[in-house]
Amino acid sequence: MSNNFAEHCVRHMLARYQIKSPDFDFIRELELVTDMAFLTNTTDTESLCYAHSPKVRAEYKTSFTPADLWNYINNHPNPQSTDINTYLKSILPKTKQQFWQITQHNNHK
Numbered sequence: 001m002s003n004n005f006a007e008h009c010v011r012h013m014l015a016r017y018q019i020k021s022p023d024f025d026f027i028r029e030l031e032l033v034t035d036m037a038f039l040t041n042t043t044d045t046e047s048l049c050y051a052h053s054p055k056v057r058a059e060y061k062t063s064f065t066p067a068d069l070w071n072y073i074n075n076h077p078n079p080q081s082t083d084i085n086t087y088l089k090s091i092l093p094k095t096k097q098q099f100w101q102i103t104q105h106n107n108h109k
Contacts, residue, residue, distance in 0.1 A: 006074040010066055012084050014040075026088040030064070034096035037063045061100065072103045 017027040017038065027038050079087040093099040
């Protein structure tokens with residue numbers, strides 16, 4: 001997956017999320033599926049509690065960030081469709097564990 005494509009997808013997701021688009025919103029769908037909150041901005045104070053530490057097991061994580069979204073997209077194969085929404089719908093994880101497994105895979109394709 002191209003770093004530029006992952007960045008483009010995340011920017012698209014953030015724009016939809018910020019304007020509360022009535023169309024498909026990957027971030028809101030991900031919040032529903034995983035029962036996690038999306039954090040648009042993380043601070044050093046939030047990092048002090050180790051909530052975003054890679055050592056925290058997926059089942060205990062309660063939030064995700066734009067960096068997590070970028071990693072998730074970047075660890076997927078190239079899209080078959082040129083339509084971003086179609087692509088995002090096709091890669092929406094079914095569980096929180098699936099999201100974190102792919103996000104932390106570190107196998108940029």
